[in-house]
Amino acid sequence: MKTTVRLQREAFDPAAEAAALTQGRTDIGALVSFTGICRGAESGEPIAALTLEHYPGMAEAEISRHVEEATSRWPLMGVTVIHRHGRIEPGENIVLVITASSHREAAFAAAEFLMDFLKTRAPFWKQVEAPNGTTWIEAKGADDAAAARWQTPPGQKAAE
Amino acid sequence: MKTTVRLQREAFDPAAEAAALTQGRTDIGALVSFTGICRGAESGEPIAALTLEHYPGMAEAEISRHVEEATSRWPLMGVTVIHRHGRIEPGENIVLVITASSHREAAFAAAEFLMDFLKTRAPFWKQVEAPNGTTWIEAKGADDAAAARWQTPPGQKAAE
Amino acid sequence: MSTLKIVYFAWVRERVGKAEEEVVPPDSVKTVADLIGWLGERGEEYAHAFEHPKSIRAAIDKSHVQPGTSIAGAREIAFFPPMTGG
Amino acid sequence: MSTLKIVYFAWVRERVGKAEEEVVPPDSVKTVADLIGWLGERGEEYAHAFEHPKSIRAAIDKSHVQPGTSIAGAREIAFFPPMTGG
Numbered sequence: 001m002k003t004t005v006r007l008q009r010e011a012f013d014p015a016a017e018a019a020a021l022t023q024g025r026t027d028i029g030a031l032v033s034f035t036g037i038c039r040g041a042e043s044g045e046p047i048a049a050l051t052l053e054h055y056p057g058m059a060e061a062e063i064s065r066h067v068e069e070a071t072s073r074w075p076l077m078g079v080t081v082i083h084r085h086g087r088i089e090p091g092e093n094i095v096l097v098i099t100a101s102s103h104r105e106a107a108f109a110a111a112e113f114l115m116d117f118l119k120t121r122a123p124f125w126k127q128v129e130a131p132n133g134t135t136w137i138e139a140k141g142a143d144d145a146a147a148a149r150w151q152t153p154p155g156q157k158a159a160e
Numbered sequence: 161m162k163t164t165v166r167l168q169r170e171a172f173d174p175a176a177e178a179a180a181l182t183q184g185r186t187d188i189g190a191l192v193s194f195t196g197i198c199r200g201a202e203s204g205e206p207i208a209a210l211t212l213e214h215y216p217g218m219a220e221a222e223i224s225r226h227v228e229e230a231t232s233r234w235p236l237m238g239v240t241v242i243h244r245h246g247r248i249e250p251g252e253n254i255v256l257v258i259t260a261s262s263h264r265e266a267a268f269a270a271a272e273f274l275m276d277f278l279k280t281r282a283p284f285w286k287q288v289e290a291p292n293g294t295t296w297i298e299a300k301g302a303d304d305a306a307a308a309r310w311q312t313p314p315g316q317k318a319a320e
Numbered sequence: 321m322s323t324l325k326i327v328y329f330a331w332v333r334e335r336v337g338k339a340e341e342e343v344v345p346p347d348s349v350k351t352v353a354d355l356i357g358w359l360g361e362r363g364e365e366y367a368h369a370f371e372h373p374k375s376i377r378a379a380i381d382k383s384h385v386q387p388g389t390s391i392a393g394a395r396e397i398a399f400f401p402p403m404t405g406g
Numbered sequence: 407m408s409t410l411k412i413v414y415f416a417w418v419r420e421r422v423g424k425a426e427e428e429v430v431p432p433d434s435v436k437t438v439a440d441l442i443g444w445l446g447e448r449g450e451e452y453a454h455a456f457e458h459p460k461s462i463r464a465a466i467d468k469s470h471v472q473p474g475t476s477i478a479g480a481r482e483i484a485f486f487p488p489m490t491g492g
Contacts, residue, residue: 015175018195026200026250032271033193035178036492039262040186052491053416055484058468059491083491090186095492102199104406105306108272111192115264115492121470123484124491125416136417139488146265196406212405213330215398218382219405243405255406264492275406281384283398284405285330296331299402 001071002078005063007054009086014096021078021100028077030104032111034097040090042137048129050137052085052094055123059083066117070099073113074106081114083124113150119143161231162238165223167214169246174256181238181260188237190264192271194257200250202297208289210297212245212254215283219243226277230259233273234266241274243284273310279303324391326359328369329400332376335369352378353387355397369399377402410477412445414455415486418462421455438464439473441483455485463488 002021006012014035022028038050067079078100088094097114101107118124119140126137162181166172174195182188198210227239238260248254257274261267278284279300286297327340349358353373360370370376378385379398391397413426435444439459446456456462464471465484477483 029197029199031195035191037188039189055415058465061468104275112268119492122491123489126490137490139490215329218379221382278406282405283403286404297404299404
């Protein structure tokens with residue numbers, strides 16, 4: 001099991017990360033990659049950039065915890081999660097989740113699980129830089145609902 | 161809406177295909193990529209290669225039909241499906257599905273939908289080349305069950 | 321009935337021993353299932369290929385069809401095992 | 407009670423006007439909710455930051471906690487809006 005969790009200001013290269021996960025292996029049959037990209041508009045209004053604030057230490061710990069949970073739930077052969085912080089312009093990547101497994105079901109489920117938890121539990125906050133000032137993006141109920149899909153397995157502590 | 165459907169003998173480059181889908185756009189917020197890879201063992205036995213046979217004409221038509229269905233079900237901004245045929249060795253890519261949308265839910269759902277249908281409806285057959293001869297891979301009931309998740313929307317012809 | 325092109329794939333092709341052929345079935349052959357039954361009586365290799373009709377999938381003019389589908393007007397009928405692509 | 411490090415993020419940080427501070431709450435402050443109530447009375451900027459306690463999330467020593475969680479033994483308590491990463 002190869003896992004990578006990184007928080008960084010710099011851009012990342014999804015292809016290089018995928019290659020690092022599969023390199024030299026012939027047991028991986030399915031690779032799912034999710035890339036979250038900064039859009040040029042929020043609520044119909046053009047934006048200049050997003051600034052991502054995060055809670056150092058907690059962000060990494062929270063992501064690592066969910067990566068561990070994913071690897072205990074599904075038969076994964078590799079997981080990579082990279083989340084950027086700082087200023088990000090439209091068209092730039094924000095977040096990357098890659099999951100590798102022998103079959104597609106586990107790879108898809110784990111990638112969705114990780115994204116749902118990144119959206120609702122990882123301590124990051126997006127601020128929008130628009131022509132008329134800066135505003136904080138509001139959390140969406142739909143994201144909480146998506147995260148709630150992943151019922152806590154019996155015997156584990158329920159999500160707080 | 162940018163859609164690409166290709167059947168080919170040659171290897172493909174998932175990163176180049178993803179770049180082609182997102183290039184010059186700032187309305188895409190979520191990019192999901194699925195890569196199916198030839199594993200080095202089948203049912204616990206090492207294999208030398210897979211050979212993928214397909215039904216020319218029908219394979220492309222069937223994939224295009226499902227790409228169209230995906231774009232009518234989810235608000236997608238781009239879809240790429242590439243399926244190889246011929247001889248493929250362990251570690252090589254077999255199939256690529258990329259979906260782009262403004263939000264992750266649509267991108268994930270469409271990618272899973274397309275993979276479930278590629279597994280069960282696209283006319284491809286995998287033959288295993290092993291030390292002791294060649295055998296055809298048997299279809300899995302689990303794949304049919306996965307495809308059955310995607311109920312036909314009302315008013316449309318049920319899947320045959 | 322006029323001439324019909326039949327194409328075979330994967331182990332159906334291997335068992336029949338050819339990738340395609342032209343046949344002229346009798347008028348009594350009206351459906352895909354009828355055609356499977358008629359082909360199955362053309363010799364040992366056909367009997368082997370079609371011994372388990374439930375394992376055979378069919379397409380008319382490159383669209384999936386069911387055993388009960390009429391073959392009237394068909395130009396090309398394909399027989400193959402359940403698909404294993406992706 | 408001993409000294410407690412409080413850290414703020416996003417609009418909670420902006421409203422309070424600082425990213426972190428050290429406080430010594432009275433012994434009557436036992437839970438996260440108590441602490442929010444106590445901080446909210448420290449001035450207009452705090453009142454503004456904590457005016458809707460339901461919109462405030464908290465972490466003790468970098469783990470999510472609920473309003474009813476005891477702050478006994480905490481070294482660092484963080485307050486922030488619902489997360490919007492990913």
